[in-house]
Amino acid sequence: MKWQGNRESDNVEDRRGQSGGGGGSGFGGRSIGIGTIVIALVGSYFLGVSPVTLLNILTGGGGGVTSVQQAPAHAPPASDLxxxxxxxxxxxxxxxxxxxxxxSGKTYVKPTLVLFSDSTPTACGTGxxxxxxxxxxxxxxxxxDLSFYRLMQDRFKVSGEFAQAYVIAHEVGHHVQNLMGTSDKVQQARRxxxxxxxxxxxVRLELQADCYAGVWAFHANQARAILEQGxxxxxxxxATAIGDDALQRQAQGQVVPDSFTHGSSEQRVRWFKKGIDNGKVELCDTFGARQL
Structure with a gap:
């Protein structure tokens, strides 16, 4: 992936090395993202908790906003590649x-990217x-936590900068959903x-974020030619490695489709490809799709 020399965002907080806490004991069901699926493996192997149970906890339920206390934020060092x-x-x-x-006549509000290690307070609870x-x-x-990229390589056998960029773009896709009001509508309906x-x-929310990640890649490549072979x-x-079916099969030896919260490997690949192949936001309507 060609990225050196492109513009860096100023909206990055570096909390690495700070102690966590001050943000509650859980996410209250409000945080969403590609990362919740790693619980299917991490929970099984290290926490002794059913991956399906943890996935449901992290993506469901109510919960209010928790006050956040933390040390002053600072930018990451310039030498940190x-x-x-x-x-x-x-x-x-x-x-x-x-x-x-x-x-489309709207204003994009830029999100902040927070780098942390171990744990950190958030408005959704302790991350x-x-x-x-x-x-x-x-x-x-x-x-x-940038150590997630090592997990991708060691446990999921996935490496490469564009795969890492896909992770960021997926989470930004959730931010887009939040700005569009999609996230609130889904949370209300889920209750x-x-x-x-x-x-x-x-599942539909996560697949749409995958599609939005593809939309980003399409336009970024057209404007700045970021993609290289492979x-x-x-x-x-x-996307294949973190499908619910792949994770469940590896973690517990069986697949339970009704417990899917992020989509199957095939679905995640399909929606990411839909975004990166055409770059059209309107084609990412997973909620209107009859078949995912």
Missing amino acids: QAKFVATVLGDTEDVWTALFSA QTATGPFYCPSDQKVYI RASETQANAMS DVETALKA
Whole structure:
């Protein structure tokens, strides 16, 4: 992936090395993102908790906004190459989504990317490394412990900068959903639904974020030629590795479709490809799709 020399976002907070706490004991069901699926493996192997149970906890239920107390934020050091990479990817998403919102007569509000280690307070509760990257709608921030990229390589056998960028773009996709009002509508509908119905809504929300990640990649590549040979394949491999069916099969030896909250490997690949193949936001309507 060609990213060196492109604009870095200023909307990055570096909390690495700070102690967590001050944000409650859980997410209250409000945080959403690609990272919640890693619980299917991390929870099983390290926490001793059913992956399905943890997935439902992280993506369902109510919960209010928790007050956040933390040390003053600061920018990552200029010598940190990985931090420069994620700041550049974030800056690229800002450029793409600002232009797309402007074209439809709307204003894009830029999210903040928070780098943390171990745990950190958020407006959705205490964020922890084990949950992977996530987006908190209440404070409009994307949270990531960069050690997740090692997990991608070691446990999911997925590497490559574009696959890493896909992770950021997916979380920014949730921010887009938040700005459009989609997230609130889904959360309200989920509270009135059965567990199976609520899970199905979560799947559509996550697949749409995958599609939005593809939309970003399409426009970023057209404007700045960021893609190199093999980049798309690595992103598709990442989408395949984190499908609910793949994770459940690896973690517990069986697949339970009614418990899916992010979509199958095939679905995640299909919707990411839909976005990156055409770049049209309107074609990411997973909620209107008869077949996912």
